[in-house]
Amino acid sequence: MEGKHITINGKSIYVCVKGKGEPIIFLHGGPGGSHEYFLPQMEPLAEGFQIILYDQTGCGKSGGDTYSIEEEISTLEGIRKSLKLEKVTLFGESWGSILALSYAARYPSHIHKIILTAAIGLSSKGYGTFKKIFLQKLGPYKKMLLGYYSLSSIFRVDASRKLNNLIDPSYVYSVDTLKKKKEIRYNKEALENIGRDIEQNYNLFPSLSKIDALPILIAQGSHDILPPAYIRENVLPYLRNAELVEVKESGHWTILEQPGQILRLIRLFIGGHGDSELDSF
Incomplete structure (x- = not known):
């Protein structure tokens, strides 16, 4: 996908736009990742929708060096205005899910749907639980290596690769999936700063009245670090217009492991099909 800087x-924010129709803005994870995580898996959506992918502040091909939830809400609103979009559907993955909900709480009138x-x-409770379960999955030996590689990665490129090799299997249902994973360079400063901001400031409970009526679909991997049962208990009771679908045979990286399921879910949900079709998914 060809992009441009806005x-x-x-x-200077790097933005890719393709296709025509209902606009979907994709919010990548990390924090510190890039829009390339969604490619090429989500590109087929351009046949029926306008898909918008971008690199967040200081990530991928975008400039900037101030990292916070507020900064990213402001950047996302700037993209919406620049592209002259009245209402958008947001697709948020991992940290992008936090950004999607945070933006919606600030600008609910600009939202069509959220996935x-x-x-x-x-x-921040969910973020803390995620980190806790993730470290439990690693076990003591890998946890020790994680600390060593994290420190080493500041100075050595190969340590970053070893760090990925160490933690990536915890994010997937099948390690074979990792063969098709792109090597994405992460912005460690964005990861640390936004991670700290989430821990200290992320709390949507005072803003629930602004988002609880929005149509929200949560597609959670069957073997995600926070599994569907966690979402059912800790998220669904507070969002009266949200529905949860389990993405079978998938861990945290649903787009990498089950792109076909995700594409079908997006088309069904935005196309306004009934709950029964999503339930039978």
Whole structure:
């Protein structure tokens, strides 16, 4: 996908737009990842929708060096205005799910629908639970290596690769999936700063009245670190217009493991098909 740079709040933000129809803006995870995570898996949607992918502040091909939830809400609103979009559907993955809900709480009138995958929750509690379960899955030996590689990666490129090799299997249902994973360079500063911001400030409970009526679909991997049962108990009771679909044979990276399921879910949900079709998914 060919993209262009748009100046938003003094930053050069890299944005890709393809197709025509209902606009869907994709919010990548990380924090510190890039839009390339969605490619080429989500590109077929351009046949029926306008898909918009972008790199968040300081990530991928975008500029900027201030990292926070507020900064990313502002950037996303800048993209919406720049592209002259009245209402958008947001697709948020992992940290992108936090951004999608945070943006919606600020600008509910700009939202058509929201789709979340690898969802984290409505407050810093979900983020803390995610980190806790993730470290439990690693076990003591890998946890020790994680600390070593994290420190080494500041100085050595090969340590970053070893770090990925160590933690990536925890994100997938089948390690064979990792063969098709793109090597994406992460912005470690964005990861640390936004991670800290989530821990200290992320809490949507005071804003629930602004988002609880929005149509929300949560597509959670059957073997995600926060599984569908967690979302059912800790998220669904607070969002009266949200529905949960389990993405079978998938971990945290649903787009990588089950792109076909995700594409079908997006088309069904935005196309306005009935709950029964989603239930039978």
